[in-house]
Amino acid sequence: MENKIKIAIQTKGRLNEDSMNLINEAGIGLSIGKRVLVSTAKNFPMDALFLRDDDIPQTVADGVADIGVVGENEMAEKDENVVIAKRLGFSKCRLSLAIPKSMDYPGVEFFEGKKIATSYPVILKKFLEENNIKAEIHVISGSVEIAPGIGLADAIFDIVSSGSTLVSNRLKEVEVVMKSEAVLIANPNLSPEKQEILDELIFRIESVQRAEGKKYILLNVPNEKINEIVSLLPGMKAPTLVPLAKEGWSSMHSVIEEDDFWEVIGRLKKAGAEGILVIPIEKMIF
Ligand SMILES: Nc1ncnc2c1ncn2[C@@H]1O[C@H](COP(=O)(O)OP(=O)(O)OP(=O)(O)O)[C@@H](O)[C@H]1O
Ligand SMILES: O=P(O)(O)OC[C@H]1O[C@H](OP(=O)(O)OP(=O)(O)O)[C@H](O)[C@@H]1O
Ligand SMILES: [Mg+2]
Structure with a gap:
């Protein structure tokens, strides 16, 4: 072997x-x-x-x-x-049923007797069976969204992400069947x-x-503000503190979420932090 x-x-x-x-x-x-x-x-x-x-x-x-x-x-x-x-x-995307924008959608019963174009016949068949809908599945391997516009099908079942392909083809998403x-x-x-x-x-x-979405942050803090600033930095465990050569000051190291970045930086500055460095993290091993 x-x-x-x-x-x-x-x-x-x-x-x-x-x-x-x-x-x-x-x-x-x-x-x-x-x-x-x-x-x-x-x-x-x-x-x-x-x-x-x-x-x-x-x-x-x-x-x-x-x-x-x-x-x-x-x-x-x-x-x-x-x-x-x-x-x-x-x-990340979803597999959805979509119909022409101009049509009313009463619910899944819409699909009864309709022709649906898709590259995912197995998943679609399961969904239709679960909902007791009899519809015709028309398998095509790409450009599924053009099918209703050219008279090939009444509806489609395909990948949706931003939704812009649906919009360009005058379709609307009516059922999300699976997320992927x-x-x-x-x-x-x-x-x-x-x-x-x-x-x-x-x-x-x-x-x-x-490590994705996380940043390493280094900052200088006055010693009397350490507790206040620690409370602003959730960190991995407790932030690392190193005394600075400058009397009464320490260097603090921690990890922050990229999403919270600007908000946390603003609060740190207000609390007296200086010399703030934010560095990308490649890997995090616990
Ligand atoms: N617009 C999108 N946004 C996000 N993920 C998507 C999007 N389109 C497809 N995917 C995901 O990426 C996978 C591959 O998509 P791709 O378009 O490369 O497939 P394909 O044309 O079947 O490729 P292949 O030539 O290998 O058969 C899809 O099965 C789906 O999981
Ligand atoms: O909701 P959207 O963000 O518009 O994305 C959805 C579209 O993306 C994929 O096609 P792709 O762009 O990979 O083209 P292809 O399948 O024709 O190769 C998928 O087949 C949809 O058509
Ligand atoms: Mg493929």
Whole structure:
């Protein structure tokens, strides 16, 4: 048994760049050449196979790859025997039913007897059955949103993110059937050796994810203001304090959420903090 893990990654398309970034941020040197469809990591026991996302769930279920990065929507559509090893938080979107903007929508019964265009027939069929709706499913592999406009269907079932593709095609979203994000899927029967490599990969991914949206902050504070300023900085545990050469002053280090950044900085300045430095964090390991 080879002590290496095989990961399936989308060759090109929306998942490719974020998948490659994730692997590189986990400290794994993986490169993709123009026509290279298999690549070996430099410093981690991993080979990558580059595939169309449609083929990734089956490749992982069959054990040709051990793990893979795919949208939850694609995983649900293919319904293969794979497990989610880690939710990845990128490529967030939803699968929704949409109808022409000009039409009234009374509820799901709208779809009774209608023709719906989609690239996700399995998920749609399940939804229609659960709602006791009989409709015709017309499978097309792309540009689904143009179907009603050209008379190919009455409605569509497709990926929505910002909603701008729907707007440009004079459609409105009427039912959200599933929410999706990129997930790391795994074959459920990995050998203990491969499981160990996967655990290490997940540990690294979690360290990168934890650091996302966080900043390291350094600031000089007058000693008599330490308690007040500490209360403004939730930090990892307690902020680190180092005495400064300047009498009566200390240097304080902590971690803040990027979202709270400007608000916290304003309050720190008001409380007497000076020389504030804010630095990106690459990884956080507890
Ligand atoms: N507009 C979007 N916003 C966010 N995520 C999206 C969006 N469109 C697609 N996704 C997610 O990215 C995945 C891949 O999308 P992409 O458009 O690259 O697929 P594809 O055209 O089927 O690619 P392939 O050529 O590999 O079959 C989708 O399955 C979905 O999970
Ligand atoms: O709600 P929005 O932000 O407009 O995103 C939704 C669109 O994004 C995806 O298409 P993509 O842009 O990847 O084009 P393609 O499927 O035609 O390749 C998806 O198939 C939708 O058409
Ligand atoms: Mg595809």
